[in-house]
Amino acid sequence: MRPTVSVIIPTYKRNELLKRAIDSVLDQGFDDFEVIIVDGARSEETRELVRSYGDGRIRYVPQKGRGIANARNLGVKKARGEYIAFLDDDDEWLEGKLELQVELFRRLPRSYGLIYTAFNYYDLEGDKVLGVKRPKARGNVYGHLLKDNITGTSTILVKRECFKRAGLFREDFVTCEDWDMWLRIAKFWLFEAIDEPLVNYSVHSGQFSFAKYLEGRRKMVRAHADIRKNPEVLSYHLLQIGILRLAGGDRGGVNDVLLAFRLNPTMKGNLNQIIASLFDVRVRVYLKKFLRKRP
Numbered sequence: 001m002r003p004t005v006s007v008i009i010p011t012y013k014r015n016e017l018l019k020r021a022i023d024s025v026l027d028q029g030f031d032d033f034e035v036i037i038v039d040g041a042r043s044e045e046t047r048e049l050v051r052s053y054g055d056g057r058i059r060y061v062p063q064k065g066r067g068i069a070n071a072r073n074l075g076v077k078k079a080r081g082e083y084i085a086f087l088d089d090d091d092e093w094l095e096g097k098l099e100l101q102v103e104l105f106r107r108l109p110r111s112y113g114l115i116y117t118a119f120n121y122y123d124l125e126g127d128k129v130l131g132v133k134r135p136k137a138r139g140n141v142y143g144h145l146l147k148d149n150i151t152g153t154s155t156i157l158v159k160r161e162c163f164k165r166a167g168l169f170r171e172d173f174v175t176c177e178d179w180d181m182w183l184r185i186a187k188f189w190l191f192e193a194i195d196e197p198l199v200n201y202s203v204h205s206g207q208f209s210f211a212k213y214l215e216g217r218r219k220m221v222r223a224h225a226d227i228r229k230n231p232e233v234l235s236y237h238l239l240q241i242g243i244l245r246l247a248g249g250d251r252g253g254v255n256d257v258l259l260a261f262r263l264n265p266t267m268k269g270n271l272n273q274i275i276a277s278l279f280d281v282r283v284r285v286y287l288k289k290f291l292r293k294r295p
Contacts, residue, residue, distance in 0.1 A: 003057070004082055005033040005098060005157070008075030010068055011089040012040040015049050017202075022058065024092035030099035033085075036078055038063050038071040069169035069177040076163055084160050086178075090124065090202040091154040097198035101157040104192060113162045113189025114182070117155040121281060122200035130203065131281030135193030142186040146226055146233050147273065149179035151191075154199045156182075162189055170223070175216030180223060210248050217241055235264035236273070 007025050011018045018037070025035055035058045039046045042062040050060040061078055063071050076084060083105065087093065101115045108115075121130040133152065137144040144150050166184040169177045217237065220227065227233050239260035245253025264270060 002080045002082070003032055003034045004102060005030075005085055006075070006079035006081035006083070006160070007033050007035045007085045007087055008038065008072060008079065009035060009087045009089055010038045010040065010063075010071035010075070011046060012065070013043060013046075014089050015043075015046055018046065018089045019049060020092055021087055021089050022053070024094070025087065025098075026053075026055070027095065028093065028098045029096060030102055033057060033098065034059060034079075034081060036061055036075045038075050040065045040067075040071055067171060067174075069171040069173060072177075073168040073171065076160070076168060079160060082160060083157050084163075085157045086153050088154050088202075090204065092200045092202075093154070094198045094200065097155075098157070100194055100196075100198065104194065105157070105159075108192055109190075111190050112192050114156060114158040114185055115192045115194065116151040116157075117194040117199060118197040119152045119155050119199040119201045120197045122202050124202040124204040129200075132197050133201075133281060134195060134197075137191070138193050139190050140186070141191045142183070145179070145183040145186050146224070146230070147236050149176070149182070151178075151182055152199060152201050153178040154201060158185065159189075170219075173216055173219050174212045176213070176220045177216070180220055183224065210244075214241060214244060231263040232269045235260040235267070236270045238263070239267075239270070 009018070009021055022035060022037075025033070037046070037050050037058065038061045040063045042064070047060050047062075050058055059078070061074060063074055072086065083102065085098065085101075097117065101117070104115055105112070116135065118132055118134045120132055122128070123130050136148075136150045141150060162185050165188050166181070169181050171177075173180060218241070221234065221237050222228070227237060238256045242253040242256030242260060245256060261267070
């Protein structure tokens with residue numbers, strides 16, 4: 001019998017964290033799921049860890065180390081569930097996450113394709129919560145996603161059929177592949193959100209670099225005509241890119257900032273968001289992380 005939910009966990013040589021992630025799935029009150037572990041390292045230790053659970057719901061899938069987007073796509077192709085949930089190997093779910101999302105989906109109209117939740121920014125090395133990222137939008141979220149990634153990948157529960165219409169993750173994206181995916185899904189489906197933080201999103205020194213994030217952000221701009229052709233939206237991206245470059249010591253960010261104001265001199269439609277972003281916990285957390293990791 002097919003499970004209701006397929007949980008996809010990409011991993012690469014982080015067995016201690018992977019065990020924490022798997023345990024957080026098994027601790028859910030809702031148990032009609034399969035767990036697909038996609039191992040980019042094809043490690044015998046990881047294979048043995050999966051076997052050690054002795055749980056037929058947990059499947060091990062070796063991958064040829066082609067990156068996170070490829071791992072997620074491989075998981076989607078292997079998935080048998082009506083819904084797909086993603087969990088990064090360094091994150092963990094909190095109690096009730098799956099149950100609340102599945103129950104909510106059962107009450108929603110068919111036009112809804114994705115449910116996301118609030119989440120904690122969790123300092124893995126300091127073992128403490130740094131802040132909470134709460135949902136900003138529901139329903140038609142396409143316009144919101146054109147400017148900001150309002151979701152966290154490990155919070156997502158999405159109908160499997162969404163990928164048939166929107167396609168899979170772009171494998172040429174080094175970062176922001178998740179944001180790009182949700183934006184493409186939002187063209188066709190409505191989103192719902194749960195205000196309760198149900199995921200610990202880990203912040204730690206082993207994450208992607210400042211330079212790679214900026215590369216992914218630029219690819220987002222190039223990949224979407226609705227960003228490139230809208231001066232208000234494009235200026236918002238350029239301003240954020242420019243500020244991040246300057247914060248990282250790259251004076252070339254001045255050109256991005258100047259172009260942003262040239263496109264939208266009064267920052268119409270952006271000013272309130274820019275001011276609000278200065279107080280957003282995500283900005284504080286990411287700046288601290290990126291500045292520590294910048295090349």
